[in-house]
Each structure stands twice: as C-alpha cells, then as structure tokens.
Amino acid sequence: xxxxxxxxxxxxxxxxxxxxxxxxxxxxxxxxxxxxxxxxxxxxxxxxxxxxxxxxxxxxxxxxxxxxxxxxxxxxxxxxxxxxxxxxxxxxxxxxxxxxxxxxxxxxxxxxxxxxxxxxxxxxxxxxxxxxxxxxxxxxxxxxxxxxxxxxxxxxxxxxxxxxxxxxxxxxxxxxxxxxxxxxxxxxxxxxxxx
Amino acid sequence: xxxxxxxxxxxxxxxxxxxxxxxxxxxxxxxxxxxxxxxxxxxxxxxxxxxxxxxxxxxxxxxxxxxxxxxxxxxxxxxxxxxxxxxxxxxxxxxxxxxxxxxxxxxxxxxxxxxxxxxxxxxxxxxxxxxxxxxxxxxxxxxxxxxxxxxxxxxxxxxx
Ligand SMILES: Nc1nc2c(ncn2[C@@H]2O[C@H](COP(=O)(O)OP(=O)(O)O)[C@@H](O)[C@H]2O)c(=O)[nH]1
Ligand SMILES: [Mg+2]
Numbered sequence: 593x594x595x596x597x598x599x600x601x602x603x604x605x606x607x608x609x610x611x612x613x614x615x616x617x618x619x620x621x622x623x624x625x626x627x628x629x630x631x632x633x634x635x636x637x638x639x640x641x642x643x644x645x646x647x648x649x650x651x652x653x654x655x656x657x658x659x660x661x662x663x664x665x666x667x668x669x670x671x672x673x674x675x676x677x678x679x680x681x682x683x684x685x686x687x688x689x690x691x692x693x694x695x696x697x698x699x700x701x702x703x704x705x706x707x708x709x710x711x712x713x714x715x716x717x718x719x720x721x722x723x724x725x726x727x728x729x730x731x732x733x734x735x736x737x738x739x740x741x742x743x744x745x746x747x748x749x750x751x752x753x754x755x756x757x758x759x760x761x762x763x764x765x766x767x768x769x770x771x772x773x774x775x776x777x778x779x780x781x782x783x784x785x786x787x
Numbered sequence: 788x789x790x791x792x793x794x795x796x797x798x799x800x801x802x803x804x805x806x807x808x809x810x811x812x813x814x815x816x817x818x819x820x821x822x823x824x825x826x827x828x829x830x831x832x833x834x835x836x837x838x839x840x841x842x843x844x845x846x847x848x849x850x851x852x853x854x855x856x857x858x859x860x861x862x863x864x865x866x867x868x869x870x871x872x873x874x875x876x877x878x879x880x881x882x883x884x885x886x887x888x889x890x891x892x893x894x895x896x897x898x899x900x901x902x903x904x905x906x907x908x909x910x911x912x913x914x915x916x917x918x919x920x921x922x923x924x925x926x927x928x929x930x931x932x933x934x935x936x937x938x939x940x941x942x943x944x945x946x947x
Contacts, residue, residue, distance in 0.1 A: 599804030683856035687829020
C-alpha cells in the first residue's frame with residue numbers, strides 16, 4: 593500500500609522479494625545494501641534463524657530520489673519461502689506495491705520454484721490482491737551454478753505467456769541485482785501513474 | 788476486517804498531517820512518552836512526533852508492524868479475535884502498540900519518566916481522535932489528482 597504524504601512530500605512503497613527458501617532473496621538485499629551509497633539507504637535488518645534461512649523477514653529502506661517533487665522511498669522486504677511460514681508470509685505481503693520473485697535456477701529446485709509461485713498467487717488472493725494487477729518481475733538467480741535450467745525452460749514453466757519481465761542473476765556476485773530492482777521500480781512507478 | 792481495504796493507498800494532505808502531528812504532540816505532552824508514531828499495518832510511517840531521534844523510526848515501524856501481525860496470528864490460535872494492545876518492556880525504553888483501526892497502529896516509545904498506565908490512558912484517547920482523521924482521509928481518497936511519475940527522474944539511483 594503506497595503511502596502518499598503531501599505534507600512531507602513523500603511516497604512510500606513496499607517491495608517484497610519472494611521465492612522458495614534459499615533462492616537468494618536475502619543476498620539480493622545484502623547486495624543492494626552494499627551497492628547503494630549510504631545516504632540513499634537505511635540499515636539492513638535481518639531476522640534469520642541459525643540455519644540462515646529467513647524465518648521472518650529482511651528489511652531495507654531506500655531513498656530513490658525525487659519524482660514530481662515527491663521523495664520516493666522504497667521499503668524492501670523478503671519473505672520466508674518455506675511452506676511452514678505461510679502465516680508470516682501473508683503478513684509481509686500485506687500492503688505490497690511490487691513483487692520480485694527470486695527463482696533458484698538449479699534443476700533440483702525447479703519443482704519448488706513452481707510450487708511456491710503457485711502458492712504465492714493463492715496467498716495474494718487470500719489477502720485480497722489480484723496478482724495480475726500487481727507490478728511483478730522475475731529474477732532467475734544462481735546462473736553461475738552447473739546444473740541449471742535454461743531460461744527458455746524457466747519461462748515455459750513460470751512465465752508461459754511471456755507476460756513478465758525476467759532477469760538472469762548471480763546475486764552473490766551482485767550480477768542482475770540492480771537490474772531487477774530497476775525493473776520493479778519502473779513497474780511500480782507506472783502503476784502509481786496509472787492508478 | 789475487510790482485508791481488501793488495504794489495497795487502497797493512503798494519501799495524506801498537509802492538513803491531515805498537521806492534524807495528526809497535533810494529536811501526537813498532545814498525546815506526548817499528556818503521557819510524558821518519548822515518541823509516538825502513527826503507522827500503517829504494512830509497516831509504513833504515516834506520522835511521528837518525539838524527541839527520540841536516536842531511534843530509527845522507519846525500521847522500528849517495519850518491525851513493530853511485523854510483531855503486531857504475528858501477535859494477531861497468535862491471538863487467533865488462542866481463539867481471541869485480537870490482542871488489542873501489545874507492550875514490550877525493556878530496561879530503559881518500552882514500546883506500546885495499540886490498534887487504532889483496521890489498518891493503522893499507534894506506536895509509543897516511553898521510559899521511566901512515565902508509567903504504562905499513563906501511556907495506556909492517553910493512548911486510548913489519542914486513538915479515538917486519530918481514528919477519526921484516518922476515516923476522513925479514507926473518505927477523501929477518491930478526489931486525488933493523478934500525477935505522472937517518470938522513471939527518468941530517479942534513474943541516477945541505479946547507476947553503479
Ligand atoms: N552459487 C550461488 N549461490 C547463491 C546465489 N545467490 C545466493 N546464493 C546462495 O544461496 C544461499 C541462500 O541465499 P539466501 O539469500 O540466504 O536465500 P533466501 O532464503 O532466499 O533468503 C546462500 O548460501 C547464498 O550464498 C547465486 O547467485 N549463486
Ligand atoms: Mg533469507
């Protein structure tokens with residue numbers, strides 16, 4: 593839920609990185625934190641378990657600059673992928689303005705990618721969102737690993753109509769991370785303009 | 788609670804903001820709390836007042852909204868409709884969260900210069916006033932002029 597504050601001249605948008613567990617969501621935020629200059633970002637907060645899987649969420653506030661005289665602020669969140677954490681995923685999806693789905697490109701993870709993507713659409717519907725009207729992009733991550741699914745096959749399974757933008761990434765090296773963020777920012781601004 | 792309401796954006800005018808800040812200021816004066824924040828349940832700050840500038844309001848809001856939602860899930864599991872207020876006690880600073888209405892929370896940070904009882908008492912009154920403003924903001928939502936938000940304005944952000 594974007595908050596437009598005419599007094600403070602600020603727009604605040606919530607961007608959620610979702611996807612299966614260990615696909616690289618937290619790493620995306622860590623890389624953004626590293627790449628963005630300190631005056632344009634706040635602290636990265638991670639609520640993680642000992643096994644490094646996100647139990648609850650990561651959070652990173654960004655200050656993207658000024659549009660139409662408004663300071664544009666993005667708040668990036670990650671959601672836990674595991675089915676176990678459905679309740680906490682739902683609460684993070686509350687008020688979402690844009691979604692990035694981080695896909696784990698490894699062949700062994702393909703079924704899980706598809707399953708979590710389908711589950712996400714259902715969860716969004718459950719909290720009253722129409723997935724089709726939400727700004728959305730894919731990130732096909734871990735392109736550096738050996739046994740990965742081709743981009744064509746990922747599109748076939750996840751993005752058959754080619755409706756959504758997708759970006760190949762090696763998040764641990766920062767590759768594709770800013771491109772993904774840029775794309776979702778564009779989508780969100782378009783949506784803000786069109787309503 | 789109609790979850791669908793959450794899709795609507797909140798648009799806060801200068802006038803609304805002044806009113807919100809006034810009530811928050813009044814609340815601080817009465818309760819002797821250090822800071823008061825009006826936040827949306829998705830974790831965004833709507834308004835804030837206070838001397839506690841050493842705190843990072845943006846992050847506190849995100850985490851508190853998460854904690855609040857998690858607590859509501861707990862309430863449901865216990866067969867309660869909700870836990871209408873939440874209190875975290877620290878050694879020096881304490882956090883109090885009240886549910887103003889379906890979408891909005893009031894966060895209060897206070898220390899031992901006041902008491903939980905005082906905070907609770909005045910928070911209740913502040914919540915009633917703030918709920919009215921939020922209602923008013925909602926009713927006005929439809930008259931918001933559309934603007935063009937051009938991506939080129941923020942393109943610099945993405946240059947590495
Ligand atoms: N090889 C490789 N490993 C990655 C990449 N991105 C993330 N990882 C690793 O995948 C694991 C899970 O990443 P994390 O961001 O914690 O996953 P999350 O559960 O989606 O938050 C970590 O060990 C990362 O180092 C990548 O692009 N390539
Ligand atoms: Mg994680």
